[in-house]
Amino acid sequence: MSEPSDGMIPRTPIRVEHLDYTGGGLAEAEVPAAPFALVTEWVAAARTRQLDRGDVPEPLSIAVATVDGEGRPDVRTVLLRFLDPRGPGFVTSLESAKSAQLREVPALAATLTWPAMFRAIRFRGRAEPIGEEELDLYFAGRPRGSQISAWVSHQSAPVGGREELEQAWARAEERFEGRAVPRPGTWGGWRIVCDAVEAWAGRSNRLHDRFRWSRVDEGGLDDPAAWRRERLQP
Numbered sequence: 001m002s003e004p005s006d007g008m009i010p011r012t013p014i015r016v017e018h019l020d021y022t023g024g025g026l027a028e029a030e031v032p033a034a035p036f037a038l039v040t041e042w043v044a045a046a047r048t049r050q051l052d053r054g055d056v057p058e059p060l061s062i063a064v065a066t067v068d069g070e071g072r073p074d075v076r077t078v079l080l081r082f083l084d085p086r087g088p089g090f091v092t093s094l095e096s097a098k099s100a101q102l103r104e105v106p107a108l109a110a111t112l113t114w115p116a117m118f119r120a121i122r123f124r125g126r127a128e129p130i131g132e133e134e135l136d137l138y139f140a141g142r143p144r145g146s147q148i149s150a151w152v153s154h155q156s157a158p159v160g161g162r163e164e165l166e167q168a169w170a171r172a173e174e175r176f177e178g179r180a181v182p183r184p185g186t187w188g189g190w191r192i193v194c195d196a197v198e199a200w201a202g203r204s205n206r207l208h209d210r211f212r213w214s215r216v217d218e219g220g221l222d223d224p225a226a227w228r229r230e231r232l233q234p
């Protein structure tokens with residue numbers, strides 16, 4: 001692209017240092033027939049790497065995409081808080097924009113990305129609310145300050161100022177003084193019941209390895225009969 005004639009707004013691509021992706025890649029023999037074993041192995045590896053080398057902060061951060069009633073996509077980062085053969089899950093406010101979108105269009109896509117490891121995992125599927133018992137168990141283990149915030153924040157609604165939030169937090173702290181903070185009914189979570197999972201491993205010269213599992217039958221992420229596996233072009 002040429003430089004703009006007005007000299008004001010550069011319209012050329014961002015100048016970059018090209019980083020060659022020198023990850024270990026992924027070979028057919030390492031890719032299980034069902035995705036669960038590889039997903040859990042990569043998640044564990046990212047957490048270990050953060051502990052050992054500190055270059056994968058928030059290894060459980062996951063970008064989660066939703067669609068609104070007009071078909072417009074939306075995306076934000078949350079933290080992966082559930083991972084079992086039913087699918088990955090996260091917690092959030094049920095008053096939030098994402099939860100409203102999911103009630104209207106129960107479709108989810110998400111990606112875990114670990115650039116320092118040249119790895120990413122993608123999920124696509126349908127949204128299912130996390131069960132009450134699982135939520136209670138998780139909520140009970142949260143730091144008290146976060147539990148109080150769950151009562152205070154009407155997530156995604158406008159707020160007049162920081163002070164308003166802090167005053168509301170202080171009032172809630174007083175209200176729950178000396179007793180356990182219960183889980184508010186407006187606090188919940190969503191699971192992705194996957195119909196596709198992809199593992200991406202960055203390789204040299206942008207000739208990356210990609211494997212996708214597509215659902216062919218009912219069954220968990222760990223059920224080989226439920227998935228077809230194929231290598232994709234980079």
Ligand SMILES: Cc1cc2nc3c(=O)[nH]c(=O)nc-3n(C[C@H](O)[C@H](O)[C@H](O)COP(=O)(O)O)c2cc1C
Nearest residue numbers: 058061076077078079091092093096097098099156
């Ligand atoms: C690293 C990181 C972790 C986050 N974790 C969560 C989370 O677990 N749950 C959540 O509701 N929001 C989380 N957020 C905030 C969301 O990105 C977002 O601002 C919020 O959920 C409101 O999104 P919405 O208006 O699209 O519903 C996190 C943000 C970052 C950057």
